[in-house]
Amino acid sequence: MSTRVELDNSPILLAARVARAFGNAHRLAYAQITPDLTIANVSTNFHAIISNPANADDPIEGRRLDDIFYEFGGTEDTLDMIMKGQLPFFRLEDVNRVRPDGETVYLMFQISPLSDAQTEAGLLLIVEDVTEPAIMRQSLTQERNELRLVRNRLKAANTDLGRLNRLKSFIVTMAAHDLRSPLTTIRSYADILAEDLQGKVEQDYIEFLMTIRSQSDRLSRLITDLLDLDMIEQGGLSLKPEPTDMREVVEEAYGLMAPNGALHRLTMTNDISKEPVIVNGDGQRISQVIVNLISNAIKYTPEDGRVHVTLTIKDGHAVTTIVDTGNGMTEQQLHKLFQVYYRTEEARDSNIVGSGLGLFIVKTLVEAHKGYIKVNSKRGEGTRFAVYIPLASQPELA
Amino acid sequence: MAVIQKKICLLGEFAVGKTSLVRRFVENRFDDKYLSTIGVKISRKSLSLDDNTVNLLMWDLAGGDNYQGVQSGYLRGAAGALIVCDLTRAETLSAYERYLSQLREVNKNAYVVFLANKVDLVDRRAISDKELKDVASSLGGQVYLTSAKSGINVELAIETLAKKLVG
Numbered sequence: 404m405s406t407r408v409e410l411d412n413s414p415i416l417l418a419a420r421v422a423r424a425f426g427n428a429h430r431l432a433y434a435q436i437t438p439d440l441t442i443a444n445v446s447t448n449f450h451a452i453i454s455n456p457a458n459a460d461d462p463i464e465g466r467r468l469d470d471i472f473y474e475f476g477g478t479e480d481t482l483d484m485i486m487k488g489q490l491p492f493f494r495l496e497d498v499n500r501v502r503p504d505g506e507t508v509y510l511m512f513q514i515s516p517l518s519d520a521q522t523e524a525g526l527l528l529i530v531e532d533v534t535e536p537a538i539m540r541q542s543l544t545q546e547r548n549e550l551r552l553v554r555n556r557l558k559a560a561n562t563d564l565g566r567l568n569r570l571k572s573f574i575v576t577m578a579a580h581d582l583r584s585p586l587t588t589i590r591s592y593a594d595i596l597a598e599d600l601q602g603k604v605e606q607d608y609i610e611f612l613m614t615i616r617s618q619s620d621r622l623s624r625l626i627t628d629l630l631d632l633d634m635i636e637q638g639g640l641s642l643k644p645e646p647t648d649m650r651e652v653v654e655e656a657y658g659l660m661a662p663n664g665a666l667h668r669l670t671m672t673n674d675i676s677k678e679p680v681i682v683n684g685d686g687q688r689i690s691q692v693i694v695n696l697i698s699n700a701i702k703y704t705p706e707d708g709r710v711h712v713t714l715t716i717k718d719g720h721a722v723t724t725i726v727d728t729g730n731g732m733t734e735q736q737l738h739k740l741f742q743v744y745y746r747t748e749e750a751r752d753s754n755i756v757g758s759g760l761g762l763f764i765v766k767t768l769v770e771a772h773k774g775y776i777k778v779n780s781k782r783g784e785g786t787r788f789a790v791y792i793p794l795a796s797q798p799e800l801a
Numbered sequence: 802m803a804v805i806q807k808k809i810c811l812l813g814e815f816a817v818g819k820t821s822l823v824r825r826f827v828e829n830r831f832d833d834k835y836l837s838t839i840g841v842k843i844s845r846k847s848l849s850l851d852d853n854t855v856n857l858l859m860w861d862l863a864g865g866d867n868y869q870g871v872q873s874g875y876l877r878g879a880a881g882a883l884i885v886c887d888l889t890r891a892e893t894l895s896a897y898e899r900y901l902s903q904l905r906e907v908n909k910n911a912y913v914v915f916l917a918n919k920v921d922l923v924d925r926r927a928i929s930d931k932e933l934k935d936v937a938s939s940l941g942g943q944v945y946l947t948s949a950k951s952g953i954n955v956e957l958a959i960e961t962l963a964k965k966l967v968g
Contacts, residue, residue, distance in 0.1 A: 477808040477878025497840020545837040
């Protein structure tokens with residue numbers, strides 16, 4: 404036996420008052436549901452709020468709850484628990500409904516006891532149109548999910564790249580080691596033959612042997628550069644820092660390269676500090692930097708040009724400069740100079756050999772010493788590289 | 802002929818294709834555009850199974866993530882569930898345990914079928930057959946490789962679940 408409740412004199416009125424107090428009365432509809440789950444009594448805006456797909460003129464009162472709201476199909480036990488006071492309410496949020504005009508609306512359904520005193524009165528169904536905030540939430544959810552998908556794809560791509568990188572590293576290391584041994588043999592035999600055959604064969608043949616030797620050296624340098632590059636890319640670059648006098652490093656590098664400069668008909672000069680210039684660094688790696696820069700200066704300076712090497716102390720740094728009177732570079736070229744595999748158009752078009760790895764390695768090695776490089780260059784006038792490496796900290800004076 | 806109504810919930814991580822599976826099953830169409838579902842979208846489809854008409858209420862629930870599941874209210878009254886993963890995203894597979902446990906809290910006897918969706922994206926597959934078999938044995942239910950895009954196995958999987966529910 405169910406009782407029809409007059410809305411104006413029931414707790415539904417209270418719900419309406421609450422709705423008005425919150426300023427959302429126009430978005431709230433409510434209905435009385437009898438204990439046998441029949442819709443008994445609805446607010447005037449019920450049709451409009453629930454987006455009833457059926458004809459708006461069809462009466463709702465007298466229909467079964469799950470006939471109008473299939474959202475409640477299968478929830479009979481739950482609704483029974485509410486009627487018996489075993490569950491305070493049942494709520495469904497953000498229920499998507501498509502209006503007859505195709506527009507999606509979002510509704511919130513809440514069912515609670517109509518009256519604590521009159522269980523025979525049944526249930527109070529409140530329906531709220533939450534479309535406005537739901538659309539905002541949908542938009543945020545959409546963006547969040549799309550970002551997550553992109554992040555997941557990037558993560559997967561990164562994993563793939565890491566795998567490929569390790570494979571590449573393995574191949575480079577294997578190839579480099581396999582190439583090095585025969586190269587050493589070729590170079591050694593070329594040396595022996597050149598020495599033994601000196602004066603016994605035509606000079607042309609000796610020069611052929613010298614070419615074999617120089618090309619072997621070139622390949623060997625390339626292999627060293629590739630191994631260094633791989634080490635840098637794998638994050639495996641390690642230094643053996645110790646107090647190092649930059650005078651010795653720069654003098655040795657200059658001494659090694661000066662004959663080469665003379666061969667290219669260049670004037671090689673230097674101005675190296677007479678005082679000790681101590682840095683905390685890996686002497687072998689710093690030497691590699693200086694030799695590479697002097698070697699480049701020699702390679703890219705035309706005959707009769709000059710290469711000048713200096714070592715000074717400035718602002719707590721050992722400053723080594725290598726200045727040449729070569730062809731110089733444009734601003735654009737300077738910006739790309741330290742990129743891996745970068746070579747200027749002129750360098751690529753010339754017969755000057757190079758891999759485009761050297762300056763990348765140089766920069767990495769200098770930065771590994773907490774130093775930096777400055778480059779100034781002007782087309783047709785030459786280039787100046789300045790390598791700054793911090794001086795070793797001095798013990799405080801007693 | 803008896804008319805039986807059954808509620809089925811679709812559960813799974815976001816963007817695994819739950820809405821697309823329902824759209825394929827109910828409307829036999831597919832839309833490539835991804836639109837996140839919030840809350841729940843309920844669709845109906847009637848099936849004739851033996852001497853019965855089964856009205857399936859398909860509850861397409863908003864996809865969760867590692868941190869949230871679904872509201873238990875949505876699961877009340879569910880006779881069965883389709884738990885869905887995306888074959889191109891490995892992380893969507895392991896989530897099934899969370900959804901299963903949420904479902905079991907509300908309905909211990911709900912029958913579950915597992916759908917490994919997007920089988921058409923062969924080159925991007927990130928979940929192996931063995932991993933799916935492990936899920937199947939852990940669920941004690943069936944696993945179907947589906948594609949909402951091509952429609953492969955969608956009807957078969959849902960009809961199999963429907964038969965279990967009325968059987």
